[in-house]
Amino acid sequence: MGLIADGKLRVSGVDFRGDTLMPGDEVKEFFGLTQAEFDEMKQMGRTRLLVRQDREAAMAVVRSSSEDRIEFELPADPTFAETQASEYIEDLSHRFGPQVAGVLGQSVKDAYGDLNHARIVKYTLSINESDMEMLRRTDLPKKIRDNMEGTRNYQMEQQSLDASGNIAPGITGSSGTLNLNDTSAEAHRPRYHFLWERRDKLPLVGK
Numbered sequence: 455m456g457l458i459a460d461g462k463l464r465v466s467g468v469d470f471r472g473d474t475l476m477p478g479d480e481v482k483e484f485f486g487l488t489q490a491e492f493d494e495m496k497q498m499g500r501t502r503l504l505v506r507q508d509r510e511a512a513m514a515v516v517r518s519s520s521e522d523r524i525e526f527e528l529p530a531d532p533t534f535a536e537t538q539a540s541e542y543i544e545d546l547s548h549r550f551g552p553q554v555a556g557v558l559g560q561s562v563k564d565a566y567g568d569l570n571h572a573r574i575v576k577y578t579l580s581i582n583e584s585d586m587e588m589l590r591r592t593d594l595p596k597k598i599r600d601n602m603e604g605t606r607n608y609q610m611e612q613q614s615l616d617a618s619g620n621i622a623p624g625i626t627g628s629s630g631t632l633n634l635n636d637t638s639a640e641a642h643r644p645r646y647h648f649l650w651e652r653r654d655k656l657p658l659v660g661k
Contacts, residue, residue: 465480465484466478466480467479467480467481467484468480468481468484468557468558469481469558469561469564470499470558470561470562470564470565471565472564472565472566472567472568472645473643473644473645474499474500474503475499475500475502475503475506475542475562475565476495476496476499476500476503477492477495477496477499477558481495481558484557485550485554485557487550491550494549495546495549495550498542498545498546498549500639502538502542505538506538506566506569507648509531509534510528510531510569510648510649511648511649511652511655511656513528513529513531514526514527514528514649514656515527515656515657515658515659516653516656516657516658516659517574517658517659519653522578522579522580523576523577523578523579524576524577524649524650524653525574525575525576525577526574526575526577526646526649526653526656527572527573527574527575527615527659528572528573528575529572530569530570530571530572531569531570532569532570534569535566535567535569535570536566538566539562539563539565539566542562543555543558543559543562543563546558546559546562568612571614571615571622572614572615572619573612573613573614573615574612574613574615574621575610575611575612575613575646575649576609576610576611576612577608577609577610577644577646577647577649577650578607578608578609578610579606579607579608579647579650580606580607580608581605581606581607582605582607585602585605588602589602589603600635601633601635603635604633604634604635604636605631605632605633605634606631606632606633606634607629607630607631608629608630608631608632608644608647609627609628609629610627610628610629610644610645610646611625611626611627612625612626612627612646613625613626628644628645630642630644632644632647
C-alpha cells in the first residue's frame, strides 16, 4: 500500500466523500473492517459533518432567496479546514491505525478543500410536475403518496471568489433527487442542503 498511503495512488471508493465526510462504500472491504468498525467510522464522519455545518452556517450570508431557490456566500476558512482535517486524520490513526489513516488522509483533506476558497453557492429545490399531477389523485396508496410528497429535485452550483471578491472562472455542481421524508441517518442530503434548512436564520448580504 506504499503509493496509496503516500497519497500518490487512489482506489475508487476507498476515500472520504466531501459532501458527507464519511467513508466510501469500498472502505469496509478494502481494510477488512467489521460492520461495527465501519459504522463507527461513518459515525465519526457524521460528527465532523455537524461541526462543519455549524461553522459554515455561522458564516453564510444570503444574497437572494425565493420559495424554491437560495443563493448564498461563504468566506474562505482555510485554518478551520486544516485543523479539522488534521484532527480527523489523527482520530482515524488512533482508532484504526496509521496505515488506514495514511491511505485515507488525502481524501479527508480533499473533503475540506472547498473551505480554502470563498464561495457563492446557488441551490434549488423543486418538485416534479408529474409528481404534482399524481398527488392530486385520491386513490394513491399512502406509502407511495408519502414517498412522492417528500421527493424533491435539487441542483447545486458553486463558484469560487478570488482575493478581490470577483467570481473566478469555472463552476462545480451536482443535481439529483432527495426525499425530505427520509430522516434516517443514511438519508441522502446534498452538500449545502443544511443551509437551505436554516435559510430563515441566515443574515442577508449587507445587513
